[in-house]
Amino acid sequence: MTANPHAHEHVLLQMLRIREFENRVQSLFSDGLVKGSTHLANGQEAVAVGMAFALHPGDPVLCTYRGHHHTIARGLPLESAFAEILGRATGCCGGKGGSMHLTDKSLALMGSYAIIGSHIPIAVGAAWASTLTHDGAVTCCIFGDGTTTIGSFHEALNLAAVWRLPIVFICENNLYSEYTAIGDVVPIEHPAADRAGAYGLDRIVIDGNDVEAVKEAVSLARERASAGRGPSLIEALTYRHGGHSRADPGDYRPREEVELWLSRDPISKYADRHEVSTQRLEQLGAEARDEVDRALRKALAAPAPAAEALLSNVWSEESS
Amino acid sequence: MTIINYRKAIAEAIARSMREDPKVVFLGEDVALAGGAFKTTVGLREEFGPTRVFDTPISEQAIIGAAIGAAMRGLRPIAEIMFADFLGTCWDGIANHAAKIRYMTDGAYSVPIVIRAHGGAGLGFGAQHSQLYDGLAMSIPGLKVVVPSTPSDLIGLFQSAVRDPDPVLFIEHKALFDVKEEMPPEGHVVPLGKAQVVREGSDLTLVATGAMVPVALAAAELVQDRRIDCEVIDLRTLTPLDMHSVLRSVEKTSRLILVEEGPGICGWSSEVAARVADEGFWMLDAPIRRVCSPPTPTPFSESLESLWLPKAESVAAEIESYW
Known part of the structure; x- marks a missing residue:
């Protein structure tokens, strides 16, 4: 995204890696190779990639069960992510977390949380710790539009604002709260931004399918937090290409709406802006696919967790 | 001091x-x-x-x-x-x-x-x-x-x-x-998972926690006149649960009464009773008994709340019913 002529290809590749990863995850579930559920982020790649480019190394990131894109964008190795989703010992959580809980402490990926809104207070705690330890980190907390209707969102926003904590909240508004149009369940147009004023925060709405807009907004918010000026709440408009979870075809969405948003696909949008040829885009896509396939093959070859893992790490080893 | x-x-x-x-x-x-x-x-x-x-x-x-x-x-x-x-x-x-x-x-x-x-x-x-x-x-x-x-x-x-x-x-x-x-001295530390025998006895074990510990101790005093010698254990921590201390006491007394504040349904006393039934059944001379609150919310009125909380007298009556 800078003067480097190859920089925009790097950005594209990041989005394509996520897209291809999610496509493979969908196949794994459709083929019955994994139980449980998965929540894909096809169409929302720009939010994750823009966020990741704006943050500094070591900045804590907390996201949701729809969090493959955020964790991969922040550096989670594809093999580690696949292995976790497949429940293998080599997964980032040793196979004890799963698709909804990708975490990697070494990357300050403090977790993907599967109870709506629950991670926002935890993110506030991470930011609070930074004010006490002066580690200079800025925490980033990502959630969906449906999260704005749960109490913990409001408790956390209030506390972060009143304590002026170094945190950037990003609401990925993909217009659907699971299966329900967000407009049907909130009385305002922008579920996050229209509430920002209640916590003394600026009203920020951005195009979440524009990776550069996301990077710019998050960079500004990070700068503000870093300067001791407190939190920001960014509402990034985006769209899920698919349904809520693997079992949901998303049929409740009007066809025209889906088509409109498919035409705003973040990857094509970015490629067009930077005049990347169709041929080059396909080459990059093939590169991403190869990397994803290699990672998946390694993950599939990895063993299931040993039986001892069942009982380990309920308690810390120091305690009985 | x-x-x-x-x-x-x-x-x-x-x-x-x-x-x-x-x-x-x-x-x-x-x-x-x-x-x-x-x-x-x-x-x-x-x-x-x-x-x-x-x-x-x-x-x-x-x-x-x-x-x-x-x-x-x-x-x-x-x-x-x-x-x-x-x-x-x-x-x-x-x-x-x-x-x-x-x-x-x-x-x-x-x-x-x-x-x-x-x-x-x-x-x-x-x-x-x-x-x-x-x-x-x-x-x-x-x-x-x-x-x-x-x-x-x-x-x-x-x-x-x-x-x-x-x-x-x-x-x-x-x-x-x-x-x-x-006041305990500086550096006073009590480990988690270690129950305390707060009264030694040989005829019956009472296990309690929190505000039920003084109730159990008072009950033990009440039955002393009848020459029933109760041991009282304060669990102090529920997790980790010190079953070792409970079983060691039951081995000595062969009788066990658990005194729990609250309805006791799926309470700590249910767990302790189950574990003693499992691991200490052959040490027992009589059924394990529990003295808990009735299965209701805590009532407000002083007279009702007093009925709701286990009392030394009711624990003593339960103890005496063994003999």
């Missing part, structure tokens, strides 16, 4: 842990400038200042979440929930997150927090300000549960709780605030 009561022991316990470890921070509603709704945290803000003792909004989910997040970043937060009943508003953070994050991340993250809550009946607070939630908490793997019954134990157990790398729910009983004891 300095005497301290249970109420003041709470602030003393927190202060000792904060003096020992600069990573310990304390947050809660009205805990700093007001010194706590029950005056259990008086003087902490003055001693440790505004960068370690924090008043929060009325936001239990934010309090617990903030403690979890800060713990995951290396601090040792103590979070106060004013009444244990209010744990209902933040159970998600405690049960779904604090208790599970270590397991779900296969040990990458741990959550060393202490959640303090004032619990228990006997003061006329009614159904929503009198619960302990101890049995419910005990049923959650990954969460330790501490229920001190004396000032000295409170101070000692608290040091272990703060040093513990796992989340600990520390339930302080409101009916014990005026219980007095000699």
Whole structure:
């Protein structure tokens, strides 16, 4: 995204890696190779990639069960992510977390949380710790539009604002709260931004399918937090290409709406802006696919967790 | 000799842990400038200042979440929930997150927090300000549960709780605030998971926690005239549960009565009874009995609340029924 002529290809590749990863995850579930559920982020790649480019190394990131894109964008190795989703010992959580809980402490990926809104207070705690330890980190907390209707969102926003904590909240508004149009369940147009004023925060709405807009907004918010000026709440408009979870075809969405948003696909949008040829885009896509396939093959070859893992790490080893 | 009561022991316990470890921070509603709704945290803000003792909004989910997040970043937060009943508003953070994050991340993250809550009946607070939630908490793997019954134990157990790398729910009983004891020396530590024999005896074992410990002791006195010699055990922590001490006592006495405040359905007494039935059945000469509250919410009226709480007399009657 800078003067480097190859920089925009790097950005594209990041989005394509996520897209291809999610496509493979969908196949794994459709083929019955994994139980449980998965929540894909096809169409929302720009939010994750823009966020990741704006943050500094070591900045804590907390996201949701729809969090493959955020964790991969922040550096989670594809093999580690696949292995976790497949429940293998080599997964980032040793196979004890799963698709909804990708975490990697070494990357300050403090977790993907599967109870709506629950991670926002935890993110506030991470930011609070930074004010006490002066580690200079800025925490980033990502959630969906449906999260704005749960109490913990409001408790956390209030506390972060009143304590002026170094945190950037990003609401990925993909217009659907699971299966329900967000407009049907909130009385305002922008579920996050229209509430920002209640916590003394600026009203920020951005195009979440524009990776550069996301990077710019998050960079500004990070700068503000870093300067001791407190939190920001960014509402990034985006769209899920698919349904809520693997079992949901998303049929409740009007066809025209889906088509409109498919035409705003973040990857094509970015490629067009930077005049990347169709041929080059396909080459990059093939590169991403190869990397994803290699990672998946390694993950599939990895063993299931040993039986001892069942009982380990309920308690810390120091305690009985 | 300095005497301290249970109420003041709470602030003393927190202060000792904060003096020992600069990573310990304390947050809660009205805990700093007001010194706590029950005056259990008086003087902490003055001693440790505004960068370690924090008043929060009325936001239990934010309090617990903030403690979890800060713990995951290396601090040792103590979070106060004013009444244990209010744990209902933040159970998600405690049960779904604090208790599970270590397991779900296969040990990458741990959550060393202490959640303090004032619990228990006997003061006329009614159904929503009198619960302990101890049995419910005990049923959650990954969460330790501490229920001190004396000032000295409170101070000692608290040091272990703060040093513990796992989340600990520390339930302080409101009916014990005026219980007095000699101030324990600096460095006094009581390990988690060690029950205490508070009265030795040979005929029957009474097991109790919190405000039921003095009830059990009083019951033991009542039956002494009938030459029934009771041993009384204070569990002190529910998780880890010291079954070794219970079984050792039952081996000696062959009779067991469990005295639990609260309905007891899926309570700690259910668990202890099940474990003794399993591991100590052949030591028993008679069925295990439980003295619990009736299966109702805690009533308000003093006369009804008094009927609801297990009494020394009812425990004594249960003891005598064996002979």
